[in-house]
Amino acid sequence: MRVLAALSGGVDSAVAAARAVEAGHDVVGVHMALSRSRAQHRNGSRGCCSIEDASDARRAADVLGIPYYVWDLSEEFEDTVVADFLSEYEAGRTPNPCVRCNEHIKFSALLDRGLALGFDAVCTGHYARIVDVPGTDGQHRRELHRAADTAKDQSYVLAVMGPERLGRSLFPLGDAPSKDAVRAEAAERGLSVSAKPDSYDICFVADGDTRGFLRDRLGSRPGEIVDTDGAVLGEHDGAYAFTVGQRKGLGLTRPAPDGTPRYVLEVRPEQGQVVVGPSQLLSVDELTADQAIWLADDVTAEEWIDVEVQIRAHGDPVAASVRRRREGGAETVEARLATPLRGIAPGQSLVVYRGTRVLGQATIAEAHRGAALPA
Incomplete structure (x- = not known):
């Protein structure tokens, strides 16, 4: 098969691409440039898809001996993942940007472009398994399963891809016993990213300050913090900065009558209210x-x-x-x-x-x- 390998610049995608090459596929590596901001040039890889990561992806492709390209998907990323992130918080909801990135970028924009160019499938470094199950009609059914390493399993963020995209995907790390084993394999293959730290946090929030990112994009929207009876307990600068279950950062000076901590129970963006109450609620x-x-x-x-x-x-x-x-x-x-x-x-x-x-x-x-x- 002609396979488009998504190279993020990390160890997982590099080993996944290596396994695809070893399996006999005609593999081409591509790195997705998701931001034009120089602020995303980080050391230690706080997020993913930074300028540093693009250089690491190129080196991995050189070691594997496969063609390598950088695709600018920053406009699609801003219009889908970032826009969804902002609109969801603005509506009082708590989004998962990694789910939306898999839906709109890795298994939509990337896969669609790949298919248009004649590729048969996209290969990524996700930890999940695809199982082909024979049906009674002689056809095979593709199922998405948890990875062998449950500690690294990423099937949760892949569930949004849908059956058609599942049929065009490869997850070579699904049977990997552990992340340590993947790192060891990368070292054996001569991949310099073998010891690179895992990415974490939201990739487009360069400094990890989600509340500050939301404030810069959505502006100041003062409102009230109230209890379940509607009594005003304090004020806030934007309901979008709160999420259900939050305890810290409420800025309340008056304790609950029984002295127990208060938690965010509900966010009401239309009224500009944040409702707080006891944990049992x-x-x-x-x-x-x-x-x-x-x-x-x-x-x-x-x-x-x-x-x-x-x-x-x-x-x-x-x-x-x-x-x-x-x-x-x-x-x-x-x-x-x-x-x-x-x-x-x-x-x-x-x-x-x-x-x-x-x-x-x-x-x-x-x-x-x-x-x-x-x-």
């Missing part, structure tokens, strides 16, 4: 999610099924009953959690699993406290 056991994308074609609409769900990229799965809903052309998901979870915010991804297999995902719209929860 953060527990929820019923979720409603929209913008659903299903990878499994064997999940029947309107039927409750027993599954596991994951709410955060590095969260633990929780047993749940889930129902797929179709209303008009929209796909929604309802979930009843066997164990209540705290601090669930609208905008987070709800990913549905059956064992290691990813069935689908949706974006949380509402979180509820069911009758089974104590008041």
Whole structure:
């Protein structure tokens, strides 16, 4: 196959590309330039896709002996990932930019360009497995599964890709036993990125100050911090800077009557209000999610099924009953959690699993406290 290998400049994508070459594919490396800002030239790789990373990606391609290109996707990145990040916070929701980057950039803009140029698939360094399952009709069904190394598993952020893009993807690191093993393999292959630190934080927030980034982009929008009865406890400079479950940074000088800490329970951007209260009010056991994308074609609409769900990229799965809903052309998901979870915010991804297999995902719209929860 003709394979387009996404080279981020890190060790994972370099080893994934090396494995694709070793498997006999015709591989071309490409680095995605997602920002024109020189502020993203960092040492130690706080984020990803910096100028430093582009140089590391080029060196990896040279070692592998494959063609290498840099594609400027900064406009698409700004118009999709960054714009979504800002609009979601502005609407009082908590987005996951890595999910949106996989959806709009790595498995949309990159894959679409690759297919237009005659490539058969995109190869990335994500930790996830693709399993081909033979069907009764003689056709194979592609399933997305958790990686062998559950500590590095990234199936949560890949669930948004959809079945068609899954069919055009390669994840060579899905069976890697550990990140240490991948680093050792990189060193054996002569890849200089073998000891490069992992990237973290939001790649387009160069200094890691998310609140400052939002303030610079969205401006000052003063409002009130209130309790569940509507009593004003303090003021803020922008409701977008708060998220459900937050405890620190509230700036309140008056303690709760019983002396317990207060947490953000709700963000109301239209009223400019941030609602705070005790921790027990953060527990929820019923979720409603929209913008659903299903990878499994064997999940029947309107039927409750027993599954596991994951709410955060590095969260633990929780047993749940889930129902797929179709209303008009929209796909929604309802979930009843066997164990209540705290601090669930609208905008987070709800990913549905059956064992290691990813069935689908949706974006949380509402979180509820069911009758089974104590008041």
